[in-house]
Amino acid sequence: MIKIKEMPYREKFAKVMDNVKFDESFILPFVQKHLGDQAVSKLKGIWQMGFKPIPEGVPFEEKYEVAYSNWIWLLKNIYTFIRKEMGEDGIKKFERAQIEALIKKNDSPTLLLLKLIRFFSPGTAFAMTSKQMSYQQQWLTPFSVTELTQNKAMIDFPRCKILDFPDTEDICLVGCQSTYPMWVAEQFKLDMKFKRQGNSCTGTLAPLK
DSSP: OBOOOOOOHHHHHHHHHHHHHHHHHHHHHHHHHHHOHHHHHHHHHHHHHHOOOOOSSSOHHHHHHHHHHHHHHHHHHHHHHHHHHHHHHHHHHHHHHHHHHHHHHHOSHHHHHHHHHHHHOHHHHHHHHHHHHHHHTTTTOOOEEEEEOSSOEEEEESSOSGGGSTTOHHIIIIIIIIIHHHHHHHHHOEEEEEEEETTEEEEEEEEOO
16 A cells, blocks of 8 residues: 555545536537537536535535535536437547646646656656646545556555446546546556446556557
8 A cells, every 4th residue: 555645625625626617617618619508508507406505614524525516416417418419429529628628727837847757767757647646636536556666556446436426427437437548648648547346446557658
């Protein structure tokens, strides 16, 4: 087991809220472009039906749980909505739009520095990226890093939090197992793979060859 700094619930809550805003920022323009203003209004109505208000004066853990359920509602319904309106071809177009949005969101001077480190020391760059991602993604679901070397990271997800919610297969199969690996391959030059068993999963991360 590799020791990774634990993200506090205050930060997990902030991460979820940030991702809700991020998803809205590229989903709504995508829907407007391909389906028009009426479809945007219809989608917003679907979202509003399931969004819960964030409670005040409660611990950040409780705020995080409500915000997380809102994020799940947003994401699982966009896959259903696009598949109904645009078919599987629409899902592929949406996936491409999400990858491009993720690349834009994560493009920073830090990434340029990482590319420079990779040029001189690929193993060091890989270990740095893996540790950073292991911290930054803790808001998604509980996991542990079981192995971390300069050319391989192994992650164990004993019970995926996403799959505790109904109708989240698309988030798993499209979002986690397809979109995210394509994103990290393009932006970070990493090979990401997942092996799911029921509601649990193991993941591997390695430098692209």
